[in-house]
Amino acid sequence: MLAACFTLVCLIKCLCGFDYTTNIFAAVAVPFIYYGLRRGVTLRAIAARVLGYGALSVVAFLAAIALQIMQFSFVQRDTNNSLSSFLTEVRRRTLSNGEGISSRYDDAVLNLLHRLHVSTVHDPGIERWLVPMRPLLRYFRYLSMGAVTVRLPFRPLQLPIGLFVAGFLVAFFIWRQRSKRKMTACTDRGAALMWSSLAALAISHFWIVAANGHMTHTFFNAIVFYIPFLPMAYVALSFGIASALRRVSASRVLATRSA
Amino acid sequence: MELATPRTKLSRTQFWAFLAVTFALLLGSLRWNIFRIDPAQVTENILLADCYVVPAMEFYAEGPALQRDFGEIKLLGGDGKYSPYYMQVGLQRIVFSGLSPRSSQGVDRAIPLMETLVAGASALTFTAFLAVVEMEFGLLCASLTLLLLAFSNWLVIFAPDLFWVSATFSCPSSWRGSWATRRAPGISAVCSPHASPLSA
Numbered sequence: 001m002l003a004a005c006f007t008l009v010c011l012i013k014c015l016c017g018f019d020y021t022t023n024i025f026a027a028v029a030v031p032f033i034y035y036g037l038r039r040g041v042t043l044r045a046i047a048a049r050v051l052g053y054g055a056l057s058v059v060a061f062l063a064a065i066a067l068q069i070m071q072f073s074f075v076q077r078d079t080n081n082s083l084s085s086f087l088t089e090v091r092r093r094t095l096s097n098g099e100g101i102s103s104r105y106d107d108a109v110l111n112l113l114h115r116l117h118v119s120t121v122h123d124p125g126i127e128r129w130l131v132p133m134r135p136l137l138r139y140f141r142y143l144s145m146g147a148v149t150v151r152l153p154f155r156p157l158q159l160p161i162g163l164f165v166a167g168f169l170v171a172f173f174i175w176r177q178r179s180k181r182k183m184t185a186c187t188d189r190g191a192a193l194m195w196s197s198l199a200a201l202a203i204s205h206f207w208i209v210a211a212n213g214h215m216t217h218t219f220f221n222a223i224v225f226y227i228p229f230l231p232m233a234y235v236a237l238s239f240g241i242a243s244a245l246r247r248v249s250a251s252r253v254l255a256t257r258s259a
Numbered sequence: 260m261e262l263a264t265p266r267t268k269l270s271r272t273q274f275w276a277f278l279a280v281t282f283a284l285l286l287g288s289l290r291w292n293i294f295r296i297d298p299a300q301v302t303e304n305i306l307l308a309d310c311y312v313v314p315a316m317e318f319y320a321e322g323p324a325l326q327r328d329f330g331e332i333k334l335l336g337g338d339g340k341y342s343p344y345y346m347q348v349g350l351q352r353i354v355f356s357g358l359s360p361r362s363s364q365g366v367d368r369a370i371p372l373m374e375t376l377v378a379g380a381s382a383l384t385f386t387a388f389l390a391v392v393e394m395e396f397g398l399l400c401a402s403l404t405l406l407l408l409a410f411s412n413w414l415v416i417f418a419p420d421l422f423w424v425s426a427t428f429s430c431p432s433s434w435r436g437s438w439a440t441r442r443a444p445g446i447s448a449v450c451s452p453h454a455s456p457l458s459a
Contacts, residue, residue: 009427009430012350012427013427013428013430015349015350016349016350016351016424016427017422017423017424019423020428023428024427024428024429027429031391145412146412147411147412147413148407148410148411148412149294149296149410149412150410151294151295151296158412189395189396193396220413220416220417222412222413223413223416223417223425223428225413226411226413226414226428226429227428227429228429230411231385231388231404231408231429234403234404234407234408235392235396235400235404237403237407238392238396238399238400238401238402238403238404238407239396239400241399241400241403242396242397242399242400242403245399246399
């Protein structure tokens with residue numbers, strides 16, 4: 001019953017558009033990892049559940065594609081042309097490196113090099129290397145975009161996405177160094193949160209890799225970092241702050257009692 | 260390193276009050292941008308929805324039900340000819356068409372209400388997520404997370420958009436996660452410091 005409901009929700013999402021489906025479907029792994037670790041479920045069992053639900057989301061995806069094809073066949077009655085253009089569009093959006101209609105990242109790098117007194121004579125040779133670099137340059141552009149804006153009295157404070165990504169990775173590394181503990185079948189909620197947030201960070205990159213061509217739309221695709229990494233990063237940050245405040249409060253109480 | 264710290268549990272009434280406040284705050288931020296998050300960026304992106312994706316009568320545009328024609332946007336082919344920009348989406352169009360009155364003025368009036376509905380669905384999804392956060396990590400952690408979500412630039416941009424229906428982005432995982440919490444009380448009984456390590 002639960003699995004059927006999940007599949008239906010995934011189908012509804014696909015029929016409202018195929019954007020970000022890799023992240024949306026894979027995000028279900030995050031609660032499975034968190035609760036799996038908390039309940040002492042083995043990693044193998046967690047992986048099995050994630051794969052099971054992953055298979056259901058693929059079923060939903062294929063059902064949505066089948067409905068589109070049925071529409072081409074029975075409503076539009078234009079199977080050959082429409083199907084080929086459909087597949088061409090899918091290939092262009094997923095496998096191309098994007099930026100087919102713009103070279104602004106190339107121009108930005110060349111401008112920087114010109115400012116550093118690199119001669120324009122070398123531009124053709126440099127441009128050849130810049131084309132495969134476009135996804136990387138776009139990725140750094142996304143990291144520089146705002147994730148959270150706090151409107152302070154004098155000016156708005158914008159915290160970029162990269163700050164949360166880098167901050168979480170640093171926090172995770174420090175936590176791992178200090179804990180010196182293997183990932184166990186039964187962990188505390190902080191540890192389960194850290195592992196599931198790391199999974200969320202990896203999942204947020206699925207669409208960036210799978211639909212590289214689509215990431216050319218830099219004016220709205222930063223949302224991929226919210227599916228599902230940033231909400232998990234917010235929880236991790238809030239949990240860290242809340243834990244620190246509780247510890248300070250507890251130590252004050254102890255100090256007062258001992259005095 | 261043990262990150263967990265003890266916390267006090269909310270009563271049932273307090274918990275539901277927290278959820279009501281959470282929903283109201285998120286709805287205010289996601290639908291009406293009450294915190295005035297990055298207005299320049301919001302305006303730039305809403306432009307897409309207002310000008311191209313959801314012109315009023317596009318709800319009743321002729322054509323296949325599961326596709327949307329971008330209307331003013333055309334694709335330029337290699338032969339120099341323009342072709343319509345169809346997208347393989349449309350369930351939202353079917354739903355919105357069913358909800359809104361069948362006239363241009365009626366659709367114009369219905370759009371703000373449907374934007375509220377869509378943003379409300381997003382707010383509800385995140386409320387379910389925050390309910391889980393409260394149950395697992397406590398009120399303080401959930402409140403801080405709520406503020407960060409309410410201040411999130413891109414959630415504010417996407418939430419009221421009739422094209423994206425962003426509630427569907429986090430619905431599967433949030434819903435599944437919320438359901439998993441129902442079986443959470445047994446967690447501490449299972450955990451022990453001597454649990455066998457798994458392959459890291």
